[in-house]
Amino acid sequence: MSLARKLDGLASVWLFFWLSFFALYVHFGGKPFAGLVLLLGGVGWGVWLMRRDALPVMDRALIIPAAAFLLFFGWLSLSGMWGLSDRGTGYRLAAQVILMAAVPALLLTRTAWQRTLLSQILIATALAGVAIMALDMASGYGINLFFDPVGAEESLNKRQGDAEMNMGRGHVVYAVMTPLFLALFATRLPRGRALPTAIIFIALLLIGTLLNRLSIVPVILILAAPLAFIGYKSPLWGLRLSLVALAGSILLAPIVGIIARSASDGVMARLPMSWDHRLRMWDYSLSQISEAPIIGQGLDSSRIFQEGFTTRIGVDVPFVSLHPHNIGLQTWMEAGLIGAVLFTLAIISLYGPLRRLAGDHAWRGAAVAGVLMSVAVASAVTVGAWQYWWWGVIGLALSLIVLIPTELTLSSPDVAT
Secondary structure, X not given: OOHHHHHHHHHHHHHHHHHOOHHHHHHOOOOHHHHHHHHHHHHHHHHHHHOOOOOOHHHHHOHHHHHHHHHHHHHXXXXXXXXXXXXXXXXXXXXXXXXXOOHHHHHHOOOHHHHHHHXXXXXXXXXXXXXXXXXXXXXXXXXXXXXXXXXXXOOHHHHHHHHHHHHHHHHHHHHHHHHHHHHHHHHHOOOOOHHHHHHHHHHHHHHXXXXXXXXXXXXXXXXXXXXXXXXXXXXXXXXXXXXXXXXXXXXXXXXXXXXXXXXXXXXXXXXXXXXXXXXXXHHHHHHHHHHOOOOOOOOOHHHHOOOEEEOOOOOEEEOOEOEOOOHHHHHHHHHHHHHHHHHHHXXXXXXXXXXXXXXXXXXXXXXXXXXXXXXXXXXXXXXXOOOHHHHHHHHHHHHHHHHOOOOOOOOOOXXXX
């Protein structure tokens, strides 16, 4: 047996094993996705290097994005010289993106039946995942506490708070991947089962979200739906519009700060406390951006700001809680105009590879556009810019679109379509 065949076998086992635990990764906040992408990407590069004859398109399609992200991460790492970071964050993110780039090749070199099986595993774990999360929320985190009981020295409230935060992130992960799952339901399930399965999935996701008091998930679903529809009707325009939305959320992020600053006290008083805090955070971020608009305050500087305010219930909290909960504002604040422009160009540079990924297939077009728009919305209100797990989620979500069947023709007959 040749080395390439042995590596292919290892890659298949690797994929089946890691995707089988998909619901577990999400249930505990999605953080394992950072390491998962590293492992899958490492194997993916090995497969691609040994089977370049099967996927020669990978050579040219990634050159421009590679250069664009190299420039961005180079500037990001340089900004660590005048920020809190030791520049390691930029280097590690660059390594993660390099590894993520090989995950589609790992999936594309699976046979047709292997991709079908991987799709069924992903569908089953996604459905089970949203059901378990809804049940866990309804039982007061009973599933969490059953498998990991509270010790004598532990606080029940703290454990429940940690579980609530983890499942909040998990619900965001499911929301971002919903366009992918809906496309898999439509193309991988027998006719007549796709629509009921989609309804059950979304219902369970929303029930868990309602119990978790997480308003951002319905917002993600509502705003991503039109882009997914456009992507279904026209994969080309769906991709263009969703990429513009994602790039615009970075380059035009200071507008969010301006809007937050204009909110009156009366408006703030009527908002939930989480949104009140976000508006104050974005207003404060705009002030920090104005102090160093070109080069920024430096990588990870968001974590050093100590100024705070007193909430309506009399609790003192910092304006910025670890990060501004808006990736565009964080980029501007830490890397300045230079970083924001480079990040925007890096996002736009993904057009070529994503165009090849979507092709002219309706469901792939819907998934690509829907996932990109979901990422744009979630990035604008909840996650940190340099969180490795978030980059891993994005990379894995886009890579798994390869599992959606299409008539895409590759250059070698031994790579199934």
